[in-house]
Amino acid sequence: MSPPSVADLARATLLALAERQLPATPENYARVYAEMAGKPATASQQPLSHASSNIVAMVRQLVDRIIHRTASLSEELQARNADIRGTVDELGSAEEKELILRLAQAITEKADLIHLSVVQTQNELAATRSTLERMGCELSETRQSLLEDALTGAQNRRGMDALLMREVARVRRHGGRLTVAMIDIDHFKEVNDRFGHDAGDALLAHIGMVARSVLRESDALVRYGGEEFLLILPDADIQGAGFVVDRLREMIARSPLLYDQHPIAITFSCGIACLAEGENGHSLVLRADRALYDAKRAGRNCTHIAN
Numbered sequence: 001m002s003p004p005s006v007a008d009l010a011r012a013t014l015l016a017l018a019e020r021q022l023p024a025t026p027e028n029y030a031r032v033y034a035e036m037a038g039k040p041a042t043a044s045q046q047p048l049s050h051a052s053s054n055i056v057a058m059v060r061q062l063v064d065r066i067i068h069r070t071a072s073l074s075e076e077l078q079a080r081n082a083d084i085r086g087t088v089d090e091l092g093s094a095e096e097k098e099l100i101l102r103l104a105q106a107i108t109e110k111a112d113l114i115h116l117s118v119v120q121t122q123n124e125l126a127a128t129r130s131t132l133e134r135m136g137c138e139l140s141e142t143r144q145s146l147l148e149d150a151l152t153g154a155q156n157r158r159g160m161d162a163l164l165m166r167e168v169a170r171v172r173r174h175g176g177r178l179t180v181a182m183i184d185i186d187h188f189k190e191v192n193d194r195f196g197h198d199a200g201d202a203l204l205a206h207i208g209m210v211a212r213s214v215l216r217e218s219d220a221l222v223r224y225g226g227e228e229f230l231l232i233l234p235d236a237d238i239q240g241a242g243f244v245v246d247r248l249r250e251m252i253a254r255s256p257l258l259y260d261q262h263p264i265a266i267t268f269s270c271g272i273a274c275l276a277e278g279e280n281g282h283s284l285v286l287r288a289d290r291a292l293y294d295a296k297r298a299g300r301n302c303t304h305i306a307n
């Protein structure tokens with residue numbers, strides 16, 4: 001069975017909150033989500049550059065250890081080989097049965113020692129390989145977090161560029177559609193002004209969580225700017241994207257963030273654009289952004305479709 005996706009976890013977290021009748025506070029989210037994801041809720045993240053340089057230092061240490069171990073094994077084998085050759089020479093000239101037996105015994109013991117050294121080295125190399133595999137996993141997590149926004153868990157702009165490039169190339173190669181929806185929270189500044197910056201941050205994390213719960217596995221959520229998110233919807237047309245955005249609007253209306261016992265209800269404005277023939281990802285996003293601007297000018301809490 002494949003592991004649950006982030007969207008599955010987000011959905012399950014919302015469900016678990018409702019079942020336990022817990023208010024949707026950031027603390028409850030963090031606790032339940034961490035339980036679902038099987039991660040410690042308070043895991044402190046090392047700064048990335050620090051984590052990366054740690055990994056590089058560890059790889060260097062491991063490689064040094066392998067070089068040292070194989071070099072000393074090679075020296076040891078050479079010395080034991082010379083030793084055995086000497087004993088075999090003695091054996092060639094030995095005439096007494098007892099001496100022959102003793103020399104043969106000595107050769108067997110030396111061969112056993114060689115075998116032991118090789119087995120030890122094999123074990124050490126196997127341990128090194130599993131350490132390297134573990135570090136490979138950590139490195140790919142680190143690489144992933146370089147593309148993620150830490151506050152909301154959405155992709156950041158760098159992640160968005162890579163995703164859009166891949167999706168536009170897919171449409172060009174195989175046909176199909178690509179639609180994006182640019183979303184901007186209405187009057188977000190008032191949330192900061194009234195409840196404080198931490199509440200604003202918690203609201204952004206909340207929106208990220210709710211948005212992930214309405215998206216499909218193949219969709220992506222990007223934090224485009226301060227309080228602006230981009231939904232990347234492969235294989236969706238304008239109508240399909242409108243349906244996703246309506247669902248998000250409904251979910252957000254139904255589950256306002258509870259911050260310090262205060263429900264913080266918000267709405268958002270949205271601009272939708274579908275990739276046109278020959279268009280690149282940058283221009284697609286700009287068209288969605290312009291449609292969003294039109295939605296704001298039209299009074300907010302609505303969706304506009306790009307020309």
Ligand SMILES: Nc1nc2c(ncn2[C@@H]2O[C@H](COP(=O)(O)OP(=O)(O)OP(=O)(O)O)[C@@H](O)[C@H]2O)c(=O)[nH]1
Pocket residue numbers: 184185186187188189190192196197198199200201204225226227296300
């Ligand atoms: N708490 C918090 N606030 C942020 C973050 N990024 C941007 N902001 C704030 O978001 C607010 C955006 O304000 P405006 O651009 O005036 O937009 P708005 O108040 O949402 O108004 P409209 O978009 O016109 O509906 C500013 O006050 C920024 O300081 C963030 O990461 N956390």
